[in-house]
Amino acid sequence: MQKEFSFQVPPETAANAEALKQFLSRQYDLPFKDINHVEILKRSIDARQRNIKVNLKVQVFLKEDFKEEKITPPEYQNVSNAEEIIIVGAGPAGLFAALRCIELGKKPIVLERGKDVRARRRDLKKLNIEHVVNEDSNYCFGEGGAGTYSDGKLYTRSKKRGDVQRILELFVAFGATKQIMVEAHPHIGTNKLPAIIQEMTRTIIEHGGEVLFNSRVTDFTVKDEEIRGVTLLDGRKIGAKKVVLATGHSARDIFELLYSKNIHIEAKAFALGVRVEHPQELIDEIQYCTPNRGEFLPPSSYSIVKQVQGRGVYSFCMCPGGIIAPCATSPGEIVTNGWSPSKRDQATANSGIVVEIRPSDFAIFGDSPLAALRFQQEVEQKAWRAGGKTQTAPAQRLVDFSNGKVSATLPVTSYKPGIASVELAEVLPGFVYKSLQNGFREFGKSMKGYFTNEAVVHATESRTSSPVRIPRNPATLEHVQIKGLYPCGEGAGYAGGIVSAAIDGEKCAEKAVLAMG
CATH class of the missing domain: 3.50.50.60 (FAD/NAD(P)-binding domain)
Incomplete structure (x- = not known):
């Protein structure tokens, strides 16, 4: 017999097969000896309260053996001579x-x-x-x-x-x-x-x-x-x-x-901003209320959006335990993005923090269908020049950025080409710069500890979607x-x-x- 259940358990229970069987036996009055296998169908973390829980949906095999079905590719035919x-x-x-x-x-x-x-x-x-x-x-x-x-x-x-x-x-x-x-x-x-x-x-x-x-x-x-x-x-x-x-x-x-x-x-609205890097321990402390998440919780991520003076400012492609990469596709531009290894075990967390770009913002380039692309290019090229005309990214500490202050020093970053201390008002369009300045302060109100000079802002995060x-x-x-x-x-x-x-x-x-x- 098979039965499905959905419930919450502490992280250590979710990570231990025997503990999970014991929970199911007590919670649903199932004979422990009858539970042959527990297959986890869906898993998510609920970190809204201080006592973090894991949401599980499971399939319990009672007095029945579990046979794992191997997922294989479709039966592909040979199409050598096809149209x-x-x-x-x-x-x-x-x-x-x-x-x-x-x-x-x-x-x-x-x-x-x-x-x-x-x-x-x-x-x-x-x-x-x-x-x-x-x-x-x-x-x-x-x-x-x-x-x-x-x-x-x-x-x-x-x-x-x-x-x-x-x-x-x-x-x-x-x-x-x-x-x-x-x-x-x-x-x-x-x-x-x-x-x-x-x-x-x-x-x-x-x-x-x-x-x-x-x-x-x-x-x-x-x-x-x-x-x-x-x-x-x-x-x-x-x-x-x-x-x-x-x-x-x-x-x-x-x-x-x-x-x-x-x-x-057609020209299309998109989003543009910066990539921000924090110590992963700090993000864990904010999200899990502890810098030491232990062995049962993954590195924490975040997703946040705010309206700043009527314009959306939000996180994009957040990478816990990740690295910032140089993603330019032509010489003469700086583009940043982020990635994580499968274990997400790097010391830093990064995320794009971007501002919505509307058609009226790139109207300065006329009514051409390439107007948004030209807007995007201009910002990337400014970043390249500000960073020294290499792949060195212009950067500021986060609080310094919001206060319009050039950072005297910069922390070590995962961005391998390196960073240079620059006032990013030189790089970003004025409305993007101001939206981000205020947006970071708003983020800090929702995520206590986020607004810190331990974090570093890299320019630019500009390839969020097609322009x-x-x-x-x-x-x-x-x-x-x-x-x-x-x-x-x-x-x-x-x-x-x-x-x-x-x-x-x-x-x-x-x-x-x-x-x-």
Whole structure:
């Protein structure tokens, strides 16, 4: 017999199988000897009170053996000789689109401007140590896209957009731990993601698809407002009647290309700000009311939003036990982002703290569909100049930032290229700067201890989402102007993270295959 129960227990009980059985036996009057296995279905932490609890949903096997079902990939067919679909970009949207094409009997040709994971690592090392930005191989471009080195957060609010459970199961099938299907805020870890991404790529190739690295798309072949294929940087032309465009939020050259060809795109609101780093012990103390969380609680995270003079200021992509990374995609700009290893065991916690950017804010760049992108670029370039024209990030201690004071010293940071003490009013737009100054004070009222000079503010956090939307027909998911072109994922403005991008990739693949008949 199997029974499901939902309840709260102390962290030490949740972490101990025998203690959990004893609790269930007492709480629900179950004979202890009859409990053969307790399978945890869902887990979350309730830290609202001083006595922290863990919320559990479990399945209890009474007088019945538990047989763990292994999650395996779908039965992919060989599509070597099938009709082809071009997929531009090998991030989450592109890879999941490719796998779905194979499921549905079509051959994906994945074109990725960057390198495979192994070669990409060498370019990341150069970026961190030598400050050399490779425009095709960096934290945003390469096998797995930005998702490979963005912590592997799988939490999404996009449950109405598609089957989140299916995406999580596919990640498990390709090597992720089953815990991502249990945790309320699942996370794979940047150290674990590359092997999973490589297994996806191997599967695509093994079943007849193609994945071409170092293959930057520089032009689209369009005839009578229908897509006919693409041209690569080296001059190669690849033909196809269906193209899934999954290039990510930082593929500025694609936005420029579409604009130059009079293919309809739109400026889109986004958010911009800074990345703030605190000692992890301090965040634990704020959230758990103790700096020593013990062995049963994970490093604490936070999520916070405030309205400051009518404008939203909020945390974004919070990384407990994490590291700040240089995420520029071109020389002459500073972009920061964060990631965590699977154990989240680094000494610091970081989060983007950003301000909503409205169309009226980037109207200074005219009514061009690239106006928001130009606004974004200008701030990133100012940060680069302020930091000394390297990948050294301009920075201030948090209280100094809010008081408009240049920091005399800066703490050690996880940002490997290094930081320089700069008055960030020189970098950020005035309304962003003032919103953040006041926002940090408001954060400190809600999170006692957050507003401290132990924390350091890094500029800039600017790639929160695409500054451009590539509009598509809601029914067919095709571009509103170009038949056979399927704008997809974060870069097209239709997703906001790994899971939502993967869902969108699958949906676009399904629509493209359906249209092929």
